[in-house]
Amino acid sequence: MSLKDEFLRLLREDEEFRLAVIGLLGLDELVKAVRTLIDEVRALRADVNRLWEENNKLWQEVRRLSDNQERLLEENNKLWQEVRRINENVERLWQEVKALREGQEELRRGQESIRADINALRADVSNLKEGQNELRTEVNRLWEENRRINENIERLWQENHRLWEENSKIWQEIKRINDNIERLWQEFRAFKEEQNKFNKWMLSALMEIRDSLGGAYEYYTAHWIERWLEGKGVHCDVKANVTIPVDGSREIDAICYDPLVVGEATIKVNSIEEAEGEIAKLLENAKAAERFFNRKTTALILAVENAPEQVAEYLRRRTSELGIILVLGREYS
Structure with missing residues (x-):
């Protein structure tokens, strides 16, 4: 090795x-x-x-x-x-x-x-x-x-x-809307109070004006409606010749405010055409009163002092169809 x-x-x-x-x-x-x-x-x-x-x-x-x-x-x-x-x-x-x-x-x-x-x-x-x-x-x-x-x-x-x-932002917008709604409600309540005051004043003024002007047959019709309501157990101071500020102004011959009863009075109706005109006037006055007083009428009264027999018969039939109470004076041939 x-x-x-x-x-x-x-x-x-x-x-x-x-x-x-x-x-x-x-x-x-x-x-x-x-x-x-x-x-x-x-x-x-x-x-x-x-x-x-x-x-x-x-x-x-x-x-x-x-x-x-x-x-x-x-x-x-x-x-x-x-x-x-x-x-x-x-x-x-x-x-x-x-x-x-x-x-x-x-x-x-x-x-x-x-x-x-x-x-x-x-x-x-x-x-x-x-x-x-x-x-x-x-x-x-x-x-x-x-x-x-x-x-x-x-x-x-x-x-x-x-x-x-x-x-x-949404909450701020909601708060702003709520503030606007509250402000609108306040304005509406204030407007409603002012409107109620104005309506009361206007109604009082109109009633005083119409009462001072007078009208014999309208007052007779108002007195008849008072007695008719008393017979039904209702006491109401029925006014005559009342003007309400609806459609400009509208004159109602006799009216009870509560319950709402509207009456139309005329001395004489000579023809069926005139009868239809008085009925139409009564119906229009009733609608205007319902709008102004914000309540439904409980009765409609049509008072006619003089009418020919043919016209009187037509008035009876027509008012019965429409549910109108007819107060008819003298009929002649």
Whole structure:
């Protein structure tokens, strides 16, 4: 066996010899650095596991985001602290890797077997870098998801604020409408009071005017209506020659206000045409009185002092058809 083979055998089988050779070659510090790097890698993997745990916690916090936004902000701060700590660990790792690369330059000048170990270590470091890159990609994805969620929350707050503004405008419009309605009601009540005062004044004035002017047969008809109502148990001060402001003005020969009874009086009716005219006048006066006093008539009275027999017979038949009470004086042939 040659010296070379014996040397190689001792390197493979004798650990003390191998360590002595490494010490002579000045590589013992490099081995320590490699072992330290491996320990750091293990610690980094533990940190990565913790990061995954924090990531799971982050997802849980994201799902509860709609319930407690303040808690999400606190967890985001924790995540930022954890990411800064990871970045610090990564920075230390890069420093170790840099030192490892410097040691690798010296190893390349050493034995081929040690170079193979260094290459294997480099592969491990490369795998670690890939894992770190994947981790960075995942963290970036999580931050992007968190940013999207925050944007959605911001849009929801903006929409909520817009809805509150619209709701406030609607309430203001409703209040304005209610104020207008209340003002209209006040104006209507004031107008109604003034109108009632005017109607009372107008009615009193018209009655005084008509009473002062007189009219014998109209007063006779009013007196007859009073007696007729008394026979029915109703007491009423029947007025004669009353003018009401309807369709300009309309004169009623005799009227009881409550119950509403309207009478028409005429001295003589010579023809059926005149009879129809008096009946039409009575019906029109009754409608005008109903509009003015806002109540229905309970009776219509037509008083005729003189009429030919033929006209008188027609009046009896026609007033009976219309439900009019006929007060007929003298009939002549």
